[in-house]
Amino acid sequence: MSLFKISLDAGHGGFGVTPGKRVPDGSMYEWDFNGAVVKNIMAELLNYEGVTMLRVDDPTGKTDVPLKERSTKVNNWGSHAHISVHANAASDEWGPAHGVETFTYTSPSKTSVELATKVQNSLIKATGLTDRGVKKADFHIIRETHMPSILVECGFMSNKEEAALLKSSDYRKKCALAIVEGLADQFNLKKKPVVVKPVSKPVETSTVKVNVITGWYTEGSSGLAALEKFLKDHGWKYRKEIVKE
Structure with a gap:
């Protein structure tokens, strides 16, 4: 079975290495969201058969890998699809703009259009945010890559309510799963079969008491002494009966 190659990038860099690209109060960089979503996407794709992945941004977020370098890596690797993950912003101030596109x-x-439509629909269904639709733009990463490519904007950093969502690990995972769902639908990716490990049955123990009779011994004999020693060494209780002939 041939491998399906999916390349990914988290837009920009973190820790302030990319000018702007943060919520207005400075409490989150865009890459914090983007990087977490890409990480979750890759983790989820491990559950699918025949999928291999390439991430072309800096996974530490400490550098902003140039767009030309990203697109070149993707093309040279021969990706079958590329997805660039972003969070939106209408300005450097809080504002009303909201939704996913x-x-x-x-x-x-x-x-590309089919993939974008399926991912967009999946994101709207998962997040419940306003559907801003599938749009066209002259962005480098979707212009210079030679395969179906999309760029997702998963909410507005400049909107207080959506900024709170973008900071949430639950929302980040929700977006990642929705993106994978759209990707899997478009390219007919199949999940690996779930391996169910057999549950071992507990060893049943009987509550029935058993009286073990070993035979007759003469009081003071070496045989009786050896038997008593054996029982005592193993912590087993025993009872002797004196039988008069």
């Missing part, structure tokens, strides 16, 4: 290049392939 997914971008293709201005002259996209049919598969």
Whole structure:
């Protein structure tokens, strides 16, 4: 079975290495969200058959890998699809803009549009946020990559309510799972079969008491002494009966 190659990038860099790209109060960089979503996407894709992955941003977030370097890596690797993860912003101040949108290049392939539509629908269903639709843009990462490519904007950092969601680990995972769902639907990816480990049955122990009769011994004999020693050494209780002939 041939491998399906999926490449991913978390937009920008973290720790302030990319100018701007943060919530207005500075409490989160965009990469904090983007990087977490990409990490969750990759973890979820491990559950699918025949999938291999390439991440082309800096997974530490400490550098902002140039866009040209990212697209070159993706093309040279021969990815079958590329997804760039982002969080949106309308300005550097808090504002009303809200919702989720997914971008293709201005002259996209049919598969790019289909992928974008499925991922967008999956994100809206999972998040319940406003559907801003599938749009076109001249972004480098979806223009210069030679395979179906999309860029997702999973909410607005400049919106207080959505900024709170973007900081949430639960929302980040929710977005990741929704993106994978759309990707799997478009390319017919199949989940690996679940391996169920057999549950070992507990060893049954009987509560019935058993009286063990070993035979007759003469009082003071070596045989009786050896038997008593054996029982005592093993912590077993025993009882002697004196029988008069």
